[in-house]
Amino acid sequence: MRNTARWATTLGLAATAVCAPLSGTALASPGTAPSALYAPSALVLTVGHGESAIGATPVRAVTLACAPRPSGTHPDPVAACAELRGVEGDFSALTARSDVLCTKEYDPVVVTVDGVWQGRRISYEHGFSNECVKNAQSHSVFAF
Template sequence: MRYLRKTLGAIAVATGLACVGTATSGIAYAGAAQPASLYSPSALVLTVARGEAAGTATVERAVTLHCAPVPGGSHPSPAAACEELAAANGDLDRLTALPGDRPCTREWDPVTVTGDGVWQGKRVSWSATYSNTCEMRTRVAESAVLSF
């Protein structure tokens, strides 16, 4: 019985030390996860691809766009694109909601436009497929974000 008490006591002490070590380790690593900036991340990769579905289409063009803390990336007009995204609250559907007034042929040669990344700390995954390049250009002509 005495042996059992000593063994259980040793196990309790060892478990307590292990828990303290884990808690201390958790505190030590918590500081490493602090953000480098006060701004929520806003960064997107925008693509134009040939094909019907975002997952299988062949990418023809791609640009990066980041908006915080300052606009940048390989997008040709990052400041205008970030301003437009802010006005749309990051909703890429709002940038292509109105149909264009340019006449296009009815040929089926699908083009898919995608936007993937983070907008103000929230995950964004968007795509739109157009029947051909003419329809795509008509729908995104007024969008600084999608005109690249």
């Protein structure tokens, strides 16, 4: 009998722990989604000297979270998240800026991105001939 009472108490507490956060969703006002219902978007962006991530000398790394609101150690998370939303998180769709002129100096850098964009796993790597070309590839995403 003691085990039955213990199991009933345990199940009751477990049900409360699981269902309590869900009960708050019914209280959300019409037209707004509770912050617990967003698809996660959190990325780690790195840059290093070299032609590929394997063997590159790491220089810096930043974090970028875009949901529920832009944050992270990226210098401009608001602009970077807006730019990524514009290409639906497809880093290869970022277009080079036409207002930037770069030298033809060859000092290769490589950018890597790992994480999750709107619940979808992202892994991206791209090499650039120099730092200026990397910065010109996007308006804000790679400017760190």
